[in-house]
Amino acid sequence: MTPQTKEIVLAEPRGFCAGVDRAIEIVERALAKFGAPIYVRHEIVHNTYVVNDLKAKGAIFIEDLADVPPGATLVFSAHGVSKAVQNEAHARGFEVFDATCPLVTKVHIEVAKLAREGYEFVMIGHKGHPEVEGTMGQLDGGIHLVEDVGDVARIQPAQTERLAVVTQTTLSVDDAAEIMAAVRRRFPDIRQPKQQDICYATQNRQDAVKVMSRQVDVVVVVGSPTSSNSNRLAELARKLGVESHMVDNAGELRPEWLEGKSRVGLTAGASAPELLVGQVIDRIRELGAVSVRRMDGVEETIRFPLPKGLKL
Template sequence: MTDAAALQASEAPLNAPEVILAEPRGFCAGVDRAIEIVERALLKFGAPIYVRHEIVHNTYVVNDLKARGAIFIEDLAEVPPGATLVFSAHGVSQEVRQEAARRGFQVFDATCPLVTKVHVEVAKLHREGYEFIMIGHKGHPEVEGTMGQLSEGIYLVEDVADVAAVPVKNPAKLAVVTQTTLSVDDAAEILAAVKTHFPEVREPKKQDICYATQNRQDAVKVMAPQVDVVIVVGSPTSSNSNRLRELAERLGTPGYMVDSADDLKAEWLDGPNGQTARRVGLTAGASAPDVLVQAVIERLRALGATTVRSLPGVEEHVRFPLPLGLGDKSMAEVSSSRS
């Protein structure tokens, strides 16, 4: 081989980057269930179906359901009498539940069962006289829903600095709960501060951060050191998607989020020396459908990627049951409605 040919061969991978897919990525069981609840309600009752807040935080999913007759609202005053109402996967406060009951809506609850588990724990321990610290992000609908299970005695902490200011009345009767979509590492750091400041605090028997959040973050921890850049498919409002991008950055790999393939910028693939990234890592938040991942792959192929391979990872087989009254439509009908 001539020197010129050898040089060309050594540089070839730079012009033909490899796409590395994280496993697992994309939809989790709670998101699948929530979307299916809206789809089945539309099939059974017809449009419109009202949904309190975005069913999940993904622009593509929300727009697709809007096109089929779902109407997304924040205020129950926007829902007409006798309408069918779906609560989003993030959960709602007791005040919202009570208002929906007063107004007589037919309600289907798409709250993720792992969020419901947190609500049940809060209600149970509250009856036993406990106060609560909630680790989470202010303004996130899941946080509002969980804190809204009580009228008082639940305090939000967003970082370590917030812990010392919590006005706990009886530290011996204090429990901690967590938003399910947080950074595992950030939550652990805040929880350690809580335990230092309140040594008697009661922790959940099993951590509140959900299996899907944990698995997707673990997959990025495996992938990020092997690639030059990480692309996360997810909407800006998606907490778990944002955490994936932040995690890649924390591990020293540039990370970017895209709501769709159109958001992907070619310059993100430029390496530090002006060379094209050899390996591009790709993952998706738990509310991002695979159709968006495939579109990003095609965009990367258009930019020069020639190979795509998946890393080994955890296989997820979780499935949550549907609410009563929505289980009589066949999956074939629901699947055909998605196409």
């Protein structure tokens, strides 16, 4: 195909979810109300542009609470934190605003409630991801992490009469279902969440990529390398047999990816701002695209309330 025939197919929905919107607004409101600096434990969301933008406005991102001065204002990232981090923050006397996504908080509440009833847990998730560390850190023990089907055979709960399963909210829906099936085979009586833990935004963006992948020759995902849900979108397209690439910004887009491709699918992870999507569209136009078509898709209307104390 000649370059002039290229069409950009835009996934719907894409980009920011309600939890990301809320987390960024919490930091911006804290800066407006209390002034810089505002300290944030871990990247507020996993996106380079967002983090750098907030740094420029006066946010300081830290991993160790020892790096936060006494009396400072501290925000917990959207991924959530362990009980140990919560307790340390309060012991140090910080003014704390919790930007944990309410859908992650829902998992934390479920873990705490069932632990009081004597349950142990199987957690499906990625080792080292801050959300997984935060959820597993709600308890002192009794949570067994599985990253793949092979892990399911290796875990050894102390008992199986009271066993429940929880998942990281940003997993591949299909991979999680496969691991969940293995968990159920090994522990037929395991308690499952009333509603799946994988969040609506993760599900919707993956569903959109499934539809889009049938219509395009290559998929470009806007998202940072640290973003779990963005990586899952790129992986999903590949599993569906479509070449896919992830870019943090338009400057990372390589012209050779688009050579001979008449339709380019474009989506963005839940932590990637629409501004970056627009810049990638402009870049693909420079490389020969002549039209943009928006797919039909789920309209997301969910909004989460802000914590008390941040009204301006």
